[in-house]
Amino acid sequence: MIHLDRITLREIPLRLREPFRISSGVVEERRILLLELHDVTGATEWAECVAGETPNYSSETIDTAWFAIREWLAPRLLGKSVASPEAVHGILERNVCGHNMAKAALEMGCYAIAARQQNVTLSTLIGGPRDRVATGISIGIQKDPQALVERALRAVSDGYRKIKVKIQPGSDIEFVRAVRATLPSGTDMMADANSAYTLDDANHLVQLDEFGLIMVEQPLHRDDLVRHAELQRRMKTSICLDESITDVARCEDMIALKSGRIVNIKPGRVGGYTVSRRIHDLCAQHGVPVWCGGMLESGVGRAYNVALASLPNFKLPGDLSPSARYWERDIVTPEWTMDSEGMVSVPRRQAGIGVAVDRDRIDDLTVRHEELRPGAA
DSSP states (O other): OBOEEEEEEEEEEEEEEEEEEETTEEEEEEEEEEEEEEETTSOEEEEEEOOOSSTTSSSOOHHHHHHHIIIIIHHHHTTOOBSOGGGHHHHHHTTOOSOHHHHHHHHHHHHHHHHHHHTOBHHHHHTOOOSEEEBOEEEOOOSSHHHHHHHHHHHHHHTOSOEEEEOBTTBSHHHHHHHHHHSOTTOOEEEEOTTOOOGGGHHHHGGGGGGTOSEEEOOSOTTOHHHHHHHHHHOSSOEEESTTOOSHHHHHHHHHHTOOSEEEEOHHHHTSHHHHHHHHHHHHHTTOOEEEOOOSOOHHHHHHHHHHHTSTTBOSOBSOOOHHHHBSSOSEESOOOOOTTSEEEOOOSSSBTSSEEOHHHHHHHOSEEEEEOTTTO
């Protein structure tokens, strides 16, 4: 039974080690929304909302999420008894369209509270059997092919199991060709377009087939499953959908239309763990592999992704890079690391999200906070 009596919202800034550029923009400093959930049993846990500063990836932002949590979503949970974390999604979904990232932050936090109450890890609670998960790296758009090659070679040397390169018109075919020609034979490589192309670019995108990529992620608009299906018919390379898959129904449509052959599950994008697990199971039934993408999370958000990636149909390396890949100093201890084989350990000893949150560091970084209680919103 979950019975929240307090939720504290905090905004902290974390500056990236280097700017991260994708087709829709560049991030130099991440504004991060953290939630601290308190249950009447004394169980407490942290969660993270993955919404960005601007609505370039989705329509949500950190500011819309803060408002949605305070005004519409948190009041549905505060002071109420909820039988299980699986029930939270339905409570938050009822008569509230969209706001998946805001919903996910609360829902996943409730999963962590339940794990605390049961004195188990998050991965154990959701049924993830793996003790280690493979990680890949996501490399942002670079100024020229040689700069991209240098970063890709460094990533292979570090042990990453998959090399993902961001692409956009003008920074695609020659960039991918240069990296593929330089990487050791057999290195798993993929390209991610973040919806930068249209079907008019099909003949151009088909050129990617010559590089033996394991997938091309989200080449077309997020709402366009029909045109993705047409592009997939013309390409040998598997299309992976990310932004397009916002719920189970969209995944069912992808499978029916054959709009892609792989799914990137980001729990924040789909509204939390309950939907993530349903998509995972649906894909497993249809032989569609899944993997866990990243949203430049802090170590708190990374904990939820690592636990999710321990489920059995996460067959491809996720974007689960160590803390040091992005941050000079993370907000959890121990910080996330990977071994020489490119594997990240799934926490199995500490109940809840499996890592300790550095409260002093969060206090020092906090630029905005708000405490929500029953009846106060």
